[in-house]
Amino acid sequence: METRELRYFVAVAEELHFGRAAQRLGIAQPPLSRAIRQLERRLGVALLERTSRTVALTEAGHVLLREARAALEAVEAAARRTRRAAAPVPGIVLVTKAGASAELLAKLLDAYAAEPDAVPVDVQLCGIGEQERLLRDGRADVALLHLPYDSPAGFDTEVLSVESQVAVLPAGHPLTIRPSLRMAEVIDLPDLPLPRWPEADGSYPPGRGPEAKDNSQLYQLIALGRACAILPESARTHLRRDLVAVPLDDAPTVTTLIAWPAHSHSRAVADLVRAATRI
Incomplete structure (x- = not known):
């Protein structure tokens, strides 16, 4: 298989529409359709289920989409590292x-x-x-x-280090006077939900916690009494004065x-x- 064919297939598999895929690739639709049919003949499997209105991936198509993404990422990574080596x-x-x-x-x-x-x-x-x-x-x-x-x-x-975790709470919260906590106590706090971090595609998972993009934003949310967090022990050294870290007895270690x-x-x-x- 050629990288060009893999790029063509990934575009069609992600768009599930030949017209949009062709527009995304900057080519006409007929050669794109021919390239996908040729790829299917070479592999001896159907990658797409086509009707007059819809395009869907077959089981084999799902496998190739996953493998093609990894292969194209590896090719692009090799190109980046090669250019950097020549700097x-x-x-x-x-x-x-x-x-x-x-x-x-x-x-x-x-x-x-x-x-x-x-x-x-x-x-x-x-x-x-x-x-x-x-x-x-x-x-x-x-x-x-x-x-x-x-x-x-x-x-x-x-491995560079292994450390325990702590619960980070706003100063003055009743739980900050405790010598230690358990995970269930922190996860179930009704007034201080855990934050929601972005997925790989930039979207946020559902939940009641506030959205957070980085630690600075997280610390501000905790100080305002909008969230709590479970962080490695080393986070203590960077905490603001309006935040308190309490050890967690049963939290998994962070390596x-x-x-x-x-x-x-x-x-x-x-x-x-x-x-x-x-x-």
């Missing part, structure tokens, strides 16, 4: 969630900077759950991921990983990972 000044792009693992990140960068062959590290701060996508699509060389919230599937990883593409042969990435594991 006049070599460097590494490290991506991490804004407000997370700040102390650990500072130690990591200092340790790597002491390496004799260290190259510049461009630290990019992202929103909740975006590190994984940026690493997969080639816009980052290394990422800090946090289990159980991020998926390390397909990456090489090293911080340094992750990089499994096929990476970058010496700079290897040096950065070694510096990270030493701290």
